[in-house]
Amino acid sequence: MLNNIEWLVPSDDKVKLGGEDSEIVVSSRTRIARNITDIPFEIKMKTDDSIRLVKLVRSVIGENIKGKYLDIQKISPLEKESLLECHFISPAFLDIDKPAGLFILDKGNISIMINEEDHLRIQGLSYGLNLTNISSEVFDLEEKIGEDLAYAFNETYGYLTSCPTNLGSGLRASVLLHLPALVFTNEVEKVLKGAVQIGMAVRGLYGEGSEIKGGLFQISNQHTLGLKEEDLIESIVKLTHMIMDIEKKARNVIFTKARYEFEDKIFRSLAVLKSARIISTDEVLNLLSAVRFGIGTGVIKDITLGVINEIMLVSRPANIQLYFGEVLEEHERDVRRAEYIRKRLSGKSKITKSK
């Protein structure tokens, strides 16, 4: 079905570039969990209930919203991996064995998982610091669906979810931050500890552990009860601005101290990306961090963040296979990944539209 990754990657450079400060704030994400009153929740669902849920939601969505529907049970493991890498599905959907679906809106920035841990997981992603806008788009959609479906709701505990940790707003909002200067000056732990103190969860990208790759950190809210959605989003945006300021100051400091050393590191990283013949996902992530830093600080002028965002996405293990339309072993993937990046950075290859 997904013989080409094209439709998963925003083709519009404006979308890929994102909103304000899209170098430090790589992306903004929002997810809301909803359940339907009269259908049992995950642990009590029978196959009949799953079928009913999927049909019901599809009928409601089909009437109102334009997009692409995927039957999760019918698509291949590789395609699922790719959807995960693009943040359209959660790891739980990888080996799901009940009727479930994914709806991706035409614009490509919002998707709905049907029958994950909650009946509905409505989620939006935008590049740059765009949390407020993407959240209101997600809430608009949630309201639209809520006109036809009765969400499970309780006066005291708000929207009812499968897991008690999501009760209330069912909202998880997050930003992905690129903080190379704070990593370099060893201040990042101190700064992020402050975020944890005010109720945020912090983690390195693409891993549950504490390992940090490419200077990327995700900040998200931990609590869903007792805070208005708008206030929560605003507090994350505020915090993000604060961290951005500290990162910018750290950049000034290190550039005053060792400008040539940093320019050297940036251009060497770019050179490796432009000429490597074998390259792993982890290495790409680290080199991209340096190039991203170079773009943000004005050292690199002829590459856009849109290209960097695209390479970050397409380089992932499953995506790179879909890009070439072939199943590839690890070593072969590393070779083809290097090939793709070389072409992309020399400006020769854009993702081509499959019909």
Add this chain to the structure above:
Amino acid sequence: MLCDDCKKKPATIFFKEVLPEEVVELHLCEECAHKRGLIMTKKMLPIEILQRLLREKSVEDEKIICSVCYLSLAEFKRRGRFGCSNCISTFEPYIKNLIKQIHRSDKHVGRQAKLGPKKGFEVFKLREQLKKALEKESYEEAAEIRDKLKTFEVDNAE
């Protein structure tokens, strides 16, 4: 050396803080250090707090059962998940504190779900009616309700 807080587990984390008037030295086990929020990357997430709180069990738990989905409080504690939208009303007295500890709040203040005739509810009502009709053995009525229920089903075909 044993942990200063729980005095049970061996202390593995040593923490020294210089306050204006005193120097505080703590020797803690990992769990107690987390409780104090001393380790950033390992601070307990809500899901971890939940798992810890659910370990407190009582013999009564098997007897407290949701009247809609038949989930018992005991099973809720084993799995950490609700079974339906009615569970919370049944379990509330027993899990009030748990929710408060997870969220540092016990009341939703955000968006409100709009009420009104919706598909989720209609199906619910129709199913109840169907059950009653079948209990009364009025099969004609049951057939009518089944027809209505069918209108909520949509073909799966692409």
